[in-house]
Amino acid sequence: MSYYPPGQGAYGYPGYPPQQQYAAGAPVGYPPAQPGYPAYPPQGGAPPPGQPGYGYPAAAPGAPPPAPYGAPAPYGAPAPYGYPAPGAPPPAPYGYPAPAAGAHPPPPQHAPTMTHAPTMAHAPTMPMGQPNYYQPAAGGPTPQQDAETIHSACKGFGTDEKRVISVVAARPPEHLAVVTSVYKQFYGRDLVEVLDKETSGHFGRALHYLILPPIVLDAELIYQACIGAGTNERCLIQTLVGRTNADMAQLKHVFQSKYHRSLEQTVKDDVSGYFEKLLVVCIQGTRDEIGHYQYNVEADTQALYKAGEGRMGTDESQFIHILTNRPDAHLRLVFKQYESRYGKKFSKVIIKEFSGWIETALVYLVEWIENPAMCIAKNMEKAMEGAGTDDASLTRLVVRNRTPAFMAQIKANYTAKYKKSLRDRIKGETSGDYRRTLLMAIGEPERG
Known part of the structure; x- marks a missing residue:
């Protein structure tokens, strides 16, 4: 549900730092490269040309320390599992030629395209937490103080749940990552295991979700x-x-x-x-997110109509191909054009043409593209509507989308659609420490 505003790094962090500049001249003691011959390779342990690498090259003086486990690779580093480096164009979608290095491919030969659509930021995914670089807010509790608070609340007979909630449900993930590290250093125990042992039920699950890196x-x-x-x-x-x-x-x-x-x-x-x-x-993970290719709104609108309402049966593959490969801004224009031309909201088209979990997934995708905050608000309501509450789903949605700025959008969208605050809705569906935890996580601590 991760769940990325343009210009920002993954998980809410600033953009990648600029790539380090390494010396490109000849090594000390060697003459400069002669005209007509390739330049010397950068120093740092690289093997001679034509030989396999010995491992990672040595870091240049002044280079930053290695990123902690799970942190994004620096700008310019190869992406895992063979994916293109950040900023590189994705593989060409089916039916389009691959772009030449350093150039955009020519547009497909069809009607003029709408390429400058207004963009909508993705909902920010929760930061994973980077203990080596995190700096707590000035004047707030330090990770050391929070570790001591949790230890004091859990030691002895019984657990002071309210004190645990005041830390685990109120701190951002990057802060909790440091708390977890400090707790193990101070007390020699894994904090996740401690909380799992001390709590149970819906409350225990909520704390478990909150304490883990997203x-x-x-x-x-x-x-x-x-x-x-x-x-x-x-x-x-x-x-x-x-x-x-x-x-x-x-x-x-x-x-x-x-x-x-x-x-x-x-x-x-x-x-x-x-x-x-x-x-x-x-x-x-190969969607053309920023429009390396040009797509035609009219052509995609007609293709989706012909794949669904304009034929007997449904061409499911065409729906999946267009909805998972085009940029979000382009698809929002397609949805608007479809509704204008055929008089039906596109999510209703999905409901008419599909059934089962593929229908649920495509409706979620369309609503996410249209408005991520409203998509999450609707899913929260689905978790609470009817007889009984899907507490696992509700907890998952709250914890995974608790970034303050995004949660504020979710609450505003929820109130606009359902004429009731998300706080009051959650309060009416939950109780006890579980309720206190969820309300704290959405920034609406229980009063009194």
Whole structure:
């Protein structure tokens, strides 16, 4: 559900730092390269030309320390699993030629295109947390103080749940990552295991979700959704659909490292049909996010009509291809054009043409593209409507989307649509420490 504003790095951090500049001249003691011959390779342990590498080259003086586990690679580093480096154009979509190096490919030969569509920022995915670089807010509690608070609340007979909530549900993930590290240094115990032992039920699950680094939580959610009896399809949709390419590459890396198995194969083993095809395409992480290619709004509008309402039966593959490969800004124009021309909101077209989990997934994708905050608000309401509450889904949605700026948009959209505050809705569906935790996580602590 990760869940990336343009110009910002993944998980809410600033953009990647500029690539380090290394010396390109001849090594000390050697004459300069002669005209007509290639320049000397950069120093730092690189092997002679034509030989395989010995490992990683030595860091240049003044270079930053290695990134912590799970952090995004520096700008210019190769992306995991063979994906293009950040900023490189993605592979050409089906039917389009690959772009030449340093140049944009020629547009397809059809009607003039609308290429300067207004953009909408993706909802920010929660930061993973970087203990080596995190600086707590001035005047606020330090990670050391929070570690001591949790230890004091959990030691002895019984647990002071309110003190635990005041830390775990109120701090950002990057702060909690440092708290977890400090706790282990001070007390020699894993904080996740401590909280799992001290709490249980919906409350315990909420604390478990909150204390994990968000990308690690997503990997765990997907694993649990696929392993064992049955499949949690709704969880797969909310954690896999709508992610950026860079975010998906990082998720695949963390999943492989944590569970020693491929994310794609794990999902493929548990789902089937067009639902499987949609999730596998999402997992590839190759959507043209910023418009390296030119697409024709009119052509895509007609293609979607001919794939659905304009024919007998449905061409499911055409829907999946267009909705998972085009930039969001382009697709918003397509949805608007479709409604204007054929008099039907595009999400209603999906409901008419599809059924089952592929319908649920495509509706989620369309609503995410149109308005991420409203998409999450609707899914929160679905978790609470009717007899009983889907507490696992509600907790997952709250924890994974608790970035303050994005949560403010969710609350505003929820109130606009349902004429009731999200705070009051959650308060009416939950109770006790579980309710206090969710309300604190959405920035609406329980009064009194």
